[in-house]
Amino acid sequence: MKHSSSVSRLLAAAASARPAEAAPQRPPEDKAPGLSLRLTHTSLSIGSDGVTRQTRYQDRMVRRANVVWLERELPPALAEHEAHAGPEHTGPHAGHAHDEARGAPLLLRRVGDEVQVQSVLRERRRVIDVEPAHQGNVGYGGSWAAAYWLIDPAALARMERLGRSGGVEHYRLRNGERTTLVDWDVRGQYARRIEQHDAHGLSRQLLTAEIIPTPAPLPWDALAGYGRGDYSDLLD
Known part of the structure; x- marks a missing residue:
């Protein structure tokens, strides 16, 4: 359940870009609105062999103050198969709990300057x-900002601001032959859309976020x- 690689490249590229005017400041996590989102990657x-390769997957994200839940959404047929197979019969390394953990939901909590995963x-x-x-x-890719806002708002300060429409601010960053476009939801404080593509049409990464109903109870409240x-225990 990796975060989009385009986000990591955007953060690295934005660090060397010239600051834009009137970019949003990073809001405190405990002031950011609670959200439930479907993330489509x-x-x-x-490739140089002329073969076109495409991937697509979806995650469900629930965000509250200093807490993020991320869970892969499986197609109904696959979810039904996994449910009937059981943990001891699924995956290429059936019975290995550390392999099971790779696709499991993630619960992230920020406590002070640390992130508990x-x-x-x-x-x-x-x-x-x-x-x-x-x-x-x-x-977990190591960036709390990417998990919480989908992109660190500080990165937007180093992008070209293209304008605003319907409560969404539009940004662009050109870095060599790569262009990154970001649609930032001002009220919700998250990236509705992050696209990165090259100048030749040979590669494109896209992350979109849409509001979905909030689950009840909240996912972490169902863990009583x-x-x-510890993860190290799974390696034994």
């Missing part, structure tokens, strides 16, 4: 604390009674 690339193994009714050395294995463990 798509990518297209054409937990992987939720529903079938085992366990919440796994993931140490920094292993957080990449479960899909779950056991606890």
